[in-house]
Amino acid sequence: xxxxxxxxxxxxASIRAxxxxxxxxxxxxxxxxxxxxAVCGLLVAGQGMPQPWSLIVLPIALGGLAAxxxxxxxxxxxxVSGYSPKRARWxxxxxxxxxxxxxxxxxxxxxxxxxxxxxxxxxxxxxxAIVGSRIWTAVWRRELETGE
Amino acid sequence: xxxxxxxxxxxxxxxxxxxxxxLSGIDDAEFAMIRDRLEVSDSVLSKHLKQLDExxxxxxxxxVSEGRQRTWISLTSAGKKAFASHVAELxxxxxxxxx
Numbered sequence: 001x002x003x004x005x006x007x008x009x010x011x012x013a014s015i016r017a018x019x020x021x022x023x024x025x026x027x028x029x030x031x032x033x034x035x036x037x038a039v040c041g042l043l044v045a046g047q048g049m050p051q052p053w054s055l056i057v058l059p060i061a062l063g064g065l066a067a068x069x070x071x072x073x074x075x076x077x078x079x080v081s082g083y084s085p086k087r088a089r090w091x092x093x094x095x096x097x098x099x100x101x102x103x104x105x106x107x108x109x110x111x112x113x114x115x116x117x118x119x120x121x122x123x124x125x126x127x128x129a130i131v132g133s134r135i136w137t138a139v140w141r142r143e144l145e146t147g148e
Numbered sequence: 149x150x151x152x153x154x155x156x157x158x159x160x161x162x163x164x165x166x167x168x169x170x171l172s173g174i175d176d177a178e179f180a181m182i183r184d185r186l187e188v189s190d191s192v193l194s195k196h197l198k199q200l201d202e203x204x205x206x207x208x209x210x211x212v213s214e215g216r217q218r219t220w221i222s223l224t225s226a227g228k229k230a231f232a233s234h235v236a237e238l239x240x241x242x243x244x245x246x247x
Contacts, residue, residue, distance in 0.1 A: 074213060
């Protein structure tokens, strides 16, 4: 990248180039998606599982999430949380609302029935996490490229 | 709400501008990642980071990973604000140049 004095136009172009340079390193494996889906699915389903499983599943899911963050940092050398970018954070808020709804479904199954409802909500959480994270990534990449 | 346009001489130097631009889209980045993206030497990047650190625009955090100490850099809220104001001023100046 150029290190010489620059006009406002050149400076703005270099800002866009620098921000966009983060995005090309975003070719992460499908395994990451599946792991994220599994972690979110477990977090959702765990609330509807009978004791002691709901207590056992929670630290496993949170530990998995921490391991994923560590893996990402080691592989790419940077980190962005879902709620940091201006535009993409709204996708994260939407996904959070979906998860809260699914957790409510798990709790409904636990206290009202049917008992197996946590499997349905967990599976939906798995799918929602993968789809949601890919949408979030697309919105964030666009945010980086347009410099907004 | 858009930032008030203010030219910032500390940020405007090409290397520091790119460092701020890179960090503006993420939470934090490792020293080596920024160095490789900017295609500069360790000493050049350290000099830029020192200048940004001195005015409170970045924070540097040391962390051990795989037995090696690594430095993670992030923009402070003052840094984010200053960068947004500088970008607003550049945009204003670029608009003036076109008219």
